[in-house]
Amino acid sequence: MTAHTTDVAIVGGSTAGLRAAEAVVRHAPELSVTVISDEPHLPYELPPLSKTALDDRLDVDALVYPFAGSLRDRGVDFRLNTRAQSLDTKSNTVLLPDGTLSYRALVIATGCEAIVPPLFAGRFHVHALRRFEDATALRAAVADPGASVAIVGAGFIGGEFASTLVKAKRTVSLIDLAAKPLGRFGDQVADAYAALHRDAGVGLFLGSGVVDVVERNGRRSVVLDDGTRVPADVIVVGVGVRPSVDWLRSSGLTFDNGILADATLRAADNVFVAGDVVRWPNARFGTTMRIEHWTSAAEQGRAAGANAVRLISGSKGENFANVPYFWSDQHGVRIQFAGCLTGDEEIVESRTADGRLFLYHRGESVAGVLAFERRAEFVKLRALLRRELSLRTASEFIPSVRSNSGA
Numbered sequence: 001m002t003a004h005t006t007d008v009a010i011v012g013g014s015t016a017g018l019r020a021a022e023a024v025v026r027h028a029p030e031l032s033v034t035v036i037s038d039e040p041h042l043p044y045e046l047p048p049l050s051k052t053a054l055d056d057r058l059d060v061d062a063l064v065y066p067f068a069g070s071l072r073d074r075g076v077d078f079r080l081n082t083r084a085q086s087l088d089t090k091s092n093t094v095l096l097p098d099g100t101l102s103y104r105a106l107v108i109a110t111g112c113e114a115i116v117p118p119l120f121a122g123r124f125h126v127h128a129l130r131r132f133e134d135a136t137a138l139r140a141a142v143a144d145p146g147a148s149v150a151i152v153g154a155g156f157i158g159g160e161f162a163s164t165l166v167k168a169k170r171t172v173s174l175i176d177l178a179a180k181p182l183g184r185f186g187d188q189v190a191d192a193y194a195a196l197h198r199d200a201g202v203g204l205f206l207g208s209g210v211v212d213v214v215e216r217n218g219r220r221s222v223v224l225d226d227g228t229r230v231p232a233d234v235i236v237v238g239v240g241v242r243p244s245v246d247w248l249r250s251s252g253l254t255f256d257n258g259i260l261a262d263a264t265l266r267a268a269d270n271v272f273v274a275g276d277v278v279r280w281p282n283a284r285f286g287t288t289m290r291i292e293h294w295t296s297a298a299e300q301g302r303a304a305g306a307n308a309v310r311l312i313s314g315s316k317g318e319n320f321a322n323v324p325y326f327w328s329d330q331h332g333v334r335i336q337f338a339g340c341l342t343g344d345e346e347i348v349e350s351r352t353a354d355g356r357l358f359l360y361h362r363g364e365s366v367a368g369v370l371a372f373e374r375r376a377e378f379v380k381l382r383a384l385l386r387r388e389l390s391l392r393t394a395s396e397f398i399p400s401v402r403s404n405s406g407a
């Protein structure tokens with residue numbers, strides 16, 4: 001067992017962890033930084049894992065963020081294949097398999113892991129898609145053009161992989177318990193999303209749960225709750241993720257669907273949290289939230305890294321607030337959302353030949369915008385959402401608006 005020390009320890013070497021390291025190096029190059037990652041690779045991009053065409057080789061070196069190599073050259077110590085075992089916030093120490101790492105400031109960026117329901121857990125040919133190795137295993141499984149693929153969960157990752165498979169002329173089905181996929185964005189969006197998949201040739205089974213997996217004559221099917229059998233030589237489970245916090249059970253941190261942090265992303269003395277794993281009060285929307293999207297992970301990583309430096313230099317941490325944002329590419333259509341919905345918004349829709357745009361508002365106040373294409377307008381509205389945005393101002397940017405209520 002060895003005892004190491006570092007100025008800033010970062011646990012989790014993906015988007016948020018990398019941006020935290022980058023922020024520390026930028027603000028205080030004299031500080032030592034150690035990144036603990038249980039993966040064998042330097043930080044790499046996850047979004048291409050569901051979007052890259054099946055014909056294109058998935059190359060982890062091409063996915064590694066170029067800046068990761070520069071940081072390593074500048075002295076950031078990336079400890080790969082190393083899983084943090086536990087955290088002692090009293091002694092400022094992370095327990096590693098081969099010893100301890102003591103820090104002056106810690107950034108936790110352990111993200112999320114895929115949920116695999118018990119029906120599917122441990123079954124051969126059942127895949128989740130969260131890490132590079134998941135993606136290579138999945139692509140090997142669907143290499144046979146005759147293999148049917150059933151994707152359980154019609155969210156963004158399931159939808160993107162369905163789109164990638166259809167492009168490669170595979171037989172693919174999307175199954176979801178919800179009758180309205182992406183229903184939290186309202187019925188119009190759910191219907192547009194379903195139509196996008198249906199028109200592209202995806203078999204849609206909505207409002208249906210999988211109750212069994214059966215095999216006959218070497219072919220596999222999933223059985224739905226209404227008895228329907230859906231061809232499923234390969235099964236992809238995309239039913240959501242959960243925060244990776246098991247290693248923190250004895251840490252004394254507060255968990256509430258993620259690690260609870262304050263407005264500066266601080267969860268305990270000398271401990272900051274960033275990315276998919278943090279729940280924090282976002283002052284822009286006056287509510288506490290956890291976000292599972294790339295841009296927030298990067299932004300929070302930078303903010304947590306900067307606050308780690310401020311802590312060490314004895315200055316006050318800065319609050320972090322943002323406008324949650326995501327994009328998703330499916331069947332050649334870019335879907336984007338910015339904002340924060342509570343579910344009781346009214347919706348104003350604009351439909352043009354270029355795509356569809358949905359404004360969510362409570363009274364005069366715009367809470368979010370979702371677009372199928374319509375990229376230029378979306379960019380403007382997303383920028384305007386950084387501040388309180390009135391429906392009247394937002395509408396000036398959108399031709400042919402149509403009002404519907406109930407998000």
Ligand SMILES: Cc1cc2nc3c(=O)[nH]c(=O)nc-3n(C[C@H](O)[C@H](O)[C@H](O)COP(=O)(O)OP(=O)(O)OC[C@H]3O[C@@H](n4cnc5c(N)ncnc54)[C@H](O)[C@@H]3O)c2cc1C
Nearest residue numbers: 012014015016038047084110111112275276292293294297
């Ligand atoms: C296939 C796919 C496609 C996506 N596409 C989009 C998209 O189009 N748009 C979008 O906005 N978002 C997208 N996302 C979401 C986005 O990639 C995530 O929000 C982002 O990666 C979160 O970054 P993170 O650093 O917080 O966590 P993660 O990326 O989950 O990284 C956490 C890291 O910590 C490691 N770790 C966990 N526990 C430990 C431990 N105890 N010790 C050491 N290391 C540990 C994990 O192995 C992992 O490397 C996609 C995600 C996936 C999986």
